[in-house]
Amino acid sequence: MTRHGFMITRLALTGPTVEAAELRFRAGLNVITGPSDTGKTFAFECIDFMLGASRSPKTIPEADGYDSVCLDIRDRQTNEEISLTRSLKGGSFKLDIGGKKKILGDKYKAENEDTASQFLLKLSNLQNKMIRKNASGQTRAFSFRHMAHLSVISEEEVIKNRSPILSGQYVKATEEKSAYSLLLSGSDDSSIVEVPDPREIKGHFEAKEEVLVGVIASTKSKIEEISIDVDLPTLNKQLGRLEHSIHECEASLNERMESAAPFEEIRHTVWGKLNKIESRLGVLSELQSRFFLLYDQYQSDILRLQAIAESGARLGEMSLDRCPVCGALPEDQDKDHQECQIEPLDVARSCISEISKIKGLISDLELTQDDVKIEIEKLSSSRSQCRDELTRVTQILEDYHSPRISDAINNLKMHQEQKEHLLKAISLYEQLNELEELLEDLQKETTKQKQATKPTFAGLRDHHLEAFAKAVQGRLEAWKFPNLDRVTFDKQNWDIVISGRNRSSHGKGVRAVTHAAFTLSLLRYCLDSDLPHSGVVVIDSPLVVYRQPDAGEEGFSSDVKLAFYYDLSQSYQDAQVIVIENDAPPDDLDTANAVNVIRFTGTNQGRRGFIPVPSQSDKVTSQ
Structure with a gap:
């Protein structure tokens, strides 16, 4: 081998x-x-x-x-x-x-x-x-x-x-x-x-015919693939009716979208209002939390001051044998130290005065808390109303308008696809008619050449x-x-x-x-x-x-x-x-x-x- x-x-x-x-x-x-x-x-x-x-x-x-x-x-x-x-x-x-x-x-x-x-x-x-x-x-x-x-x-x-x-x-x-x-x-x-002359001329025409036949066969095959079994005039009539249907579908879609537009506008407005309410409620909730912390701080300050005041009062009732500054006995005490000493009763009175001020602040805080609470209650009520309205409008859109719009869109899409299918078929038919006319003209020109024997070649x-x-x-x-x-x-x-x-x-x-x-x-x-x-x-x-x-x-x-x-x-x-x-x-x-x-x-x-x-x-x- x-x-x-x-x-x-x-x-x-x-x-x-x-x-x-x-x-x-x-x-x-x-x-x-x-x-x-x-x-x-x-x-x-x-x-x-x-x-x-x-x-x-x-x-x-x-x-x-x-x-x-x-x-x-x-x-x-x-x-x-x-x-x-x-x-x-x-x-x-x-x-x-x-x-x-x-x-x-x-x-x-x-x-x-x-x-x-x-x-x-x-x-x-x-x-x-x-x-x-x-x-x-x-x-x-x-x-x-x-x-x-x-x-x-x-x-x-x-x-x-x-x-x-x-x-x-x-x-x-x-x-x-x-x-x-x-x-x-x-x-x-x-x-x-x-192939010699004159068959060379025949071969020239046959080559053209071979191309045309091939293209015609390809075009017919494409027509068969799209499953169209009617003639060109019928296709043009179908196209006219289909374009009228498409116009009606577009009009129907526009009408349904216009019908849904007011509800979309309401939903948009309510949604914006709800967002503002939610934002304000978030701010108020944060303020309320801070007020609670401030109230607790005031109560803590009052308790601390009350303890100091009570201690000052007790200390003021007591006699001191020894100097509170240097610890000396009465006979040895320095008068300057006594002058520097703050009386516990004065401290107690200051604490009581400060407590009175804090209670005033607490009173103001409670008024503010009441105002915030009232505003929260009003906003919560408004929020519930907005949510109910949003649910109602959304339900109307989803249950009635959206299906109608979706049906109209699908219907329009279906008609447009049918139109595209028809246009493709019409184009193929027009192309086929032109090719067949060219082939017919070519066959008329080669009538004499067709009478001669066409050369054949053994294939595989x-x-x-x-x-x-x-x-x-x-x-x-x-x-x-x-x-x-x-x-x-x-x-x-x-x-x-x-x-x-x-x-x-x-x-x-x-x-x-x-x-x-x-x-x-x-x-x-x-x-x-x-x-x-x-x-x-x-x-x-x-x-x-x-x-x-x-x-x-x-x-x-x-x-x-x-x-x-x-x-x-x-x-x-x-x-x-x-x-x-x-x-x-x-x-x-x-x-x-x-x-x-x-x-x-x-x-x-x-x-x-x-x-x-x-x-x-x-x-x-x-x-």
Whole structure:
């Protein structure tokens, strides 16, 4: 069996002042895993860029200082180590094979062998192949980018609701189908002879007709999707009646809102009044608390003064044998000391006078407390009245006005949605009429050309498609895909049908998994059939269903995820599969060295991401 293709061994970013960022790969399954913003998608874009994509990887802050990307690959047939280097800004490639260097152009030209596309095609044994580009039989040279979307799948493409074969660009559909046919059958379209004059003119008109028929079919399909089965005049009449109904709904809504407005105004006024009352009651309650404290303080002062007064009176009744100042006996006492002494009775009289003043203050305080109490009672009564009024008005609004307004809004919304639906249908019908008129005019112009024999081209034979469908079915069975019955190939949509349902009609999670099955089965089919292929598949986020399934989409059991990794680790040891996912594969596969796992942690523990974080010393040096 011939060994076709190549294997990626190393991806590196380099720059004159920064440490190289490297990822190393091996044969079989490789998994780049880690949280968001660690450079996984950037690494994917670098691989695609080095396989000939014209668009440079998206600029990220971590890549500052890097100016080139290097992709090391190994020729599977000769085991030669090959290095390709390209500026991150784009342009040509530098090729290095064992020290022999050459410049490869980035633009594919069939007559120029020194291009990156020609070089990769030679490694894949797909050089000098031709594919059909349109219905008239025109052909063009097959480039590596014609097959890139069948082996390098981004996280956006893996969930698209179209065939993995097609890019969605109508003008490229024939080329893309021919490229798939080349890979699946091994036969190109070089034997097709371009239609000569006058058939060339016919082909020109047929190409126009093909576009018109395709657009007309698409328009009819859209009309069927919106479930409209009446003609355009009827739709216009319905639109007129609906606009009149919308006007009535708007008038009804305005009337109901105006009816509710006085009650809303009352509620607003009462609510404001209630807030003021609550605020004043809060102030009065605080004053009342402070008055209680002041009253207690006055009572305490009276008791203290009464005690002093009583003590003074008692002391005044007593005779002193000794001097209260120096303690001397009467015969030895100093007259000056007697003059300095304050009579206890004077102290008692002062205390009684002070008590009288405090009682006056207490009397004033009690009057004030009475006023506050009366005001609190009045405000409390007003508050109760406001609350009752607020409850009454709110009840009226909620029980009567709000339901009526809500019904009017819902009714208006329903009519507006119906109008939008009708406008869409009318637009589609008008577009369909214009297209059919254009098609009719075109058919009149090409009446003579239609009498000539239209060239036919043999497409993929049924046994190729059946064998490929069986390969996909086997892949899904190995992954324990739920409720799997039979897989077939739909020639109309150029996509697989799983258990009687078109693959593209599933939610994005199922589309991602089955897109991966389609792409990996094509690789396995080519290897088993000894057909040319690059031998490499790179898929970003094939297990997206585990993180964010569509609304209403049932998630798969964890068995599917485990079976996915176990199957890839065992079934692609003679090829190379690179999977980029947030979640890591089972630990036992990593432990058994069955998978090359590249873990990004997003932290300082382990490898942070694709691009190393510079140390502080490096930052200082660069500055």
